[in-house]
Amino acid sequence: MIVIDENMVLKLLDWDKTFQAMEVAMRRCTEKRIVQTARSKTQVLDKPNLLVSMPGYLEDSTFGALGCKLVTFFPTNSNLPKPLPTVMASILLFDETTGLPKAYVGGFEITKWRTAAASAVATQHIYAKRSKPLRVLAILGAGEQGRAHADCFKHCFNFQEIRVWNRTASKAKSLVDEYNKKYNTNIFKHCESNEKCVRGADVIVAVTNTSEPIVMADWVKAGAHINSVGLGKTHHSEVEEKLYFDADVYIDHWEGARAELSGLIKAGVQFKGEVGSVIANEVQTEDANRVTIFQSLGMAVEDCAMGRLIYDTYLKTHSN
Ligand SMILES: NC(=O)C1=CN([C@@H]2O[C@H](COP(=O)(O)OP(=O)(O)OC[C@H]3O[C@@H](n4cnc5c(N)ncnc54)[C@H](OP(=O)(O)O)[C@@H]3O)[C@@H](O)[C@H]2O)C=CC1
Numbered sequence: 001m002i003v004i005d006e007n008m009v010l011k012l013l014d015w016d017k018t019f020q021a022m023e024v025a026m027r028r029c030t031e032k033r034i035v036q037t038a039r040s041k042t043q044v045l046d047k048p049n050l051l052v053s054m055p056g057y058l059e060d061s062t063f064g065a066l067g068c069k070l071v072t073f074f075p076t077n078s079n080l081p082k083p084l085p086t087v088m089a090s091i092l093l094f095d096e097t098t099g100l101p102k103a104y105v106g107g108f109e110i111t112k113w114r115t116a117a118a119s120a121v122a123t124q125h126i127y128a129k130r131s132k133p134l135r136v137l138a139i140l141g142a143g144e145q146g147r148a149h150a151d152c153f154k155h156c157f158n159f160q161e162i163r164v165w166n167r168t169a170s171k172a173k174s175l176v177d178e179y180n181k182k183y184n185t186n187i188f189k190h191c192e193s194n195e196k197c198v199r200g201a202d203v204i205v206a207v208t209n210t211s212e213p214i215v216m217a218d219w220v221k222a223g224a225h226i227n228s229v230g231l232g233k234t235h236h237s238e239v240e241e242k243l244y245f246d247a248d249v250y251i252d253h254w255e256g257a258r259a260e261l262s263g264l265i266k267a268g269v270q271f272k273g274e275v276g277s278v279i280a281n282e283v284q285t286e287d288a289n290r291v292t293i294f295q296s297l298g299m300a301v302e303d304c305a306m307g308r309l310i311y312d313t314y315l316k317t318h319s320n
């Protein structure tokens with residue numbers, strides 16, 4: 001079995017290929033060329049800490065794979081004397097003919113990259129391909145995912161302003177300073193409040209652990225697109241609930257949504273469709289003034305596609 005550790009994974013990752021892998025995973029999902037069930041969650045007794053297993057099979061000549069991601073979600077890690085990431089992951093790939101384990105692939109970087117790229121794919125297909133404005137991006141949350149989204153959206157789109165807000169302001173300020181230097185630009189701007197960050201933004205990315213809404217309906221401009229990524233207490237705690245009734249809400253996978261968005265479903269929110277069906281041009285939002293929301297849950301087959309991409313790239317670059 002090949003071991004591809006986090007350092008190696010980071011060397012092999014590439015935004016364009018990650019975007020392509022997410023497009024394929026989402027599209028195959030809608031074409032029913034995947035198998036994945038709702039994730040199973042093992043909670044560490046009375047703590048909020050979870051071990052989550054995400055097995056999946058994706059049929060595709062380029063990105064297809066049989067694999068399982070094991071992900072830990074330990075929000076208490078941020079309070080440790082030496083903080084550790086709150087989301088960590090490992091991916092196992094198996095030979096789809098024999099079932100033999102093929103590779104262990106570190107899943108920490110992959111989880112960041114593929115989640116950010118899934119938001120970018122959703123933004124491209126639900127929003128940008130309708131020739132909607134891409135002037136101001138608002139990122140709420142400057143943790144691992146906030147940083148990955150900042151890199152990914154800088155790479156995939158051409159925003160004139162990328163605003164960043166974080167509950168702990170110093171982290172957003174560090175991100176802004178670091179990214180303006182890294183990209184030799186001044187488009188990254190720190191926002192003192194989530195309201196200032198959201199008002200007037202064309203595209204909004206929420207990537208926090210909040211269990212209280214941080215994107216209020218009245219602040220969101222007509223026709224804006226929101227990627228809500230954070231898990232929080234439920235998978236829809238970042239956006240004020242009333243906005244879900246006035247928006248077209250897209251999901252990554254029906255089965256995952258039924259299991260993990262039961263709160264929204266019980267409240268009566270209807271989902272417009274999977275992102276895969278938008279990629280396939282089967283569903284689209286027609287009204288330019290309607291807000292769109294991608295409620296990102298994350299899918300096992302996204303990790304399968306990434307495992308395959310990294311495995312193949314590793315073999316190509318380490319042929320001996
Ligand atoms: N949909 C998907 O596919 C995936 C979703 N996720 C989810 O994305 C979220 C972010 O993950 P990640 O960046 O790795 O986590 P980090 O721990 O690195 O960052 C957490 C962020 O949430 C903020 N936050 C925590 N509590 C609150 C609160 N009450 N109000 C406002 N902000 C708060 C933190 O702010 P501060 O700095 O002030 O503490 C920080 O910006 C998590 O909920 C995670 O489960 C992760 C992977 C995949």
Ligand SMILES: O=C([O-])C1=[NH+]CCC1
Pocket residue numbers: 071073087111231297298299
């Ligand atoms: O899909 C994923 O890996 C996750 N979703 C929420 C936390 C981790």
